Amino acid sequence: MTYDLVVIGAGPGGFDCAAEAAGHGLSVALVEKDFLGGTCLNRGCIPTKLWLGATSAIEELHNQAKMKVASGEIIVDFEALQQRVRKHLAGTRKAMAMQLKGLGIELVEGFGKLDDGKVVVSGNEGETVLEYRNLVIATGSKPIFFPGLEPDGQCVLDSNQFLAMEAMPKSLIVVGAGFIGLEMAQVAHRFGARITVVDAMDRVAPLEDPEVSKALQSMFKRWKWDIQLEKRVSGVRTVDGRAVLTFDTRDTLEADTILVAVGRGPVTENMGLEEAGIELEFNKIKVDENLQAAPNVYAIGDVNGRIQLAHAAAHQAWYAASHIAGKTDGPYASGPVPSVLYGAPEVMRVGKTENESFLDDYDTTEVSRAQLAANPMAQAHAATQGFVKVVWSGGKVVGVTGVGHDVSRLVTPATMIVQQGWTGDDVHKTMFAHPSLDESLLMALKAERKKVE
């Protein structure tokens, strides 16, 4: 048979696209070489959230203990936690498989390659050839490494290997101070590990507003993290059961484990893409305004290099399925894309940063802000460092970012506010519950605006 749609990759993008398309009545086959759920479920967002959830009481207790209100000890059994993670992932994959079955989607296990307008899937039981009317490539991304920074799987790990560890190290060097590295470092910190963070840039979380980076650094330094910025790493390796990092100055650092989290790149190798007329640019699949890489071929999620976030992939999936089903004909519009660093502190961002807005509009860019210290919920959790900042352009909200206790809860209202381009007058239209951390967003919206210069 010829499927209305073949999807390669069953991560958040591919899975959702298959499900959505089946919901439109299309016949769908979904190809996956590894696990249902992709990186996000199996080696990314979900396991780290289970780690953070399991250890959140440690941070809460720590904060109250500093206020001399609480005392005690919490022991998280890492082996039990890893068992729980594996069980959770297996359960979720099983539920996903059931969902596919319920939707009548054919799951084809193996590596999918394009060949003469068909997809040839090489699995354990030989080859399956899938004919399609439409193809969606959603193969995602994987960790990438600069020369010399390749993990050896012993004491030098990538994020996949780190999440599969059997014991938490007592000392950890994280190379790369992006969200992935910082979330994992937070978890290791809660388990009592001594943390060193190394980055070539001059600040942690270098994609964020510089003030957010500064606030994070100040909080991490209170935890006695060693933060080494503007440092070039020439090599990482395992020597006699220890992880050794060498800077280009030939200085070295040692720890139980090194996590290399310097970035992720698209998975496009050996798939016959270029032979099929699909254009690659730095390994990314180039797509047009309809997320199409070639006639009737779409590329969604990390693999098209637009943005590496599961929910962005899911949103593109919804569009691609609608487009294929003929329910949408306009170009793809993502709207503002929320991003979150979880933990304690958290970071949230949506829309433009102050600098991005100033580059686009140096005339009317303004910022207004509120400190979490003034918020009763932050105070109740004895975690008052941090702030919320609103970026305005032409009198409208174009971006919101925040750092501190529980600020992830601001991201959905902030996404709606940026999308709707609120003006100062809109602020009074929505009632914010009191007390709530959400009020820090309201305070920032109502605060005096200062022109960016």
Add this chain to the structure above:
Amino acid sequence: MTYDLVVIGAGPGGFDCAAEAAGHGLSVALVEKDFLGGTCLNRGCIPTKLWLGATSAIEELHNQAKMKVASGEIIVDFEALQQRVRKHLAGTRKAMAMQLKGLGIELVEGFGKLDDGKVVVSGNEGETVLEYRNLVIATGSKPIFFPGLEPDGQCVLDSNQFLAMEAMPKSLIVVGAGFIGLEMAQVAHRFGARITVVDAMDRVAPLEDPEVSKALQSMFKRWKWDIQLEKRVSGVRTVDGRAVLTFDTRDTLEADTILVAVGRGPVTENMGLEEAGIELEFNKIKVDENLQAAPNVYAIGDVNGRIQLAHAAAHQAWYAASHIAGKTDGPYASGPVPSVLYGAPEVMRVGKTENESFLDDYDTTEVSRAQLAANPMAQAHAATQGFVKVVWSGGKVVGVTGVGHDVSRLVTPATMIVQQGWTGDDVHKTMFAHPSLDESLLMALKAERKKVE
């Protein structure tokens, strides 16, 4: 001098109204007989949130311990917590006083009474007479009691007395299963108290969706709470240092402490209101569509009986100040009012419940829902009981309610969605971050709708 505005009561309504009016350039005097911040700051929302924040690690640990992932013990020092609460409240009041000073608002301490078009304030240093062009009455509410249920301040307490306790009881009977009683019971539970909840209604949280009540009851029963519903209490008293509750059946219950939290009523006594031509109805000040009780006299917040929530008072305050300053001329429109029960579980609600919508519109009322069990953040915190329910009427969202882990974070986006009357098509316009508890709202919005019959 004659003030442009005199405000009686410095709770969230009165304080905000005074500040807002001063911001408009009006001359303002603010009268307070007790503490700046009113019930919310001093005897309500804020101290309970500090209690919940200080004890939240206990509940987090408990949930992970159930999964055999964590173990340990947390001791919260109640005396130290109460000291911290007192210090926090004093600090906040001091900041508020500074803010008043900065805005040039005259703070007049004492009991304000209307007399011949003026306000006579009786304070420690005699009487002050304030002349005004506009008057805002924001005197709030206080606990009320049915006959036989009056607290004696020994072992039978009202919420004010409960919050001022020096030690947490080992056993607690809460009379009244509304939000106030349930929040305080949750805190006592975390301190290890044996909890009994008594209510005359057939469910806890009787103002909420019956399914929410049911979910709460199921969670509380897992904690071994004794929930006694449809029970009439004829008396509560202290006998030999124990709190004794007597039902109308003459059965009795005993505990260290009884908290009576059966409701709150407006503070309107002895203020010369009726003499000044202000109409009262069940002690509430009747107001018109502009929140006016008489020409140039406004009543905002709990005292007008519209809704007993700090943020509703603050929103009315903003309107009254704008109206007085001539910046608004339309009638007051609150928009949807969010409400939250904090703790673990939490409850959130905004807009209409299923039943309310069905009463207004039995033709097209539909509901859609999502279970928290499917949400990875609820799973990460090992707290998967609960759900989110969306109420639709005429194809538009008219209400959202939820119960379970961290659902308070849904209340601001839900308020915006209800206010904007989202249709099914709007759901894809806003990207929700993955993973997030917020996605449970998205799932509920996207779920199959069932007609209410």
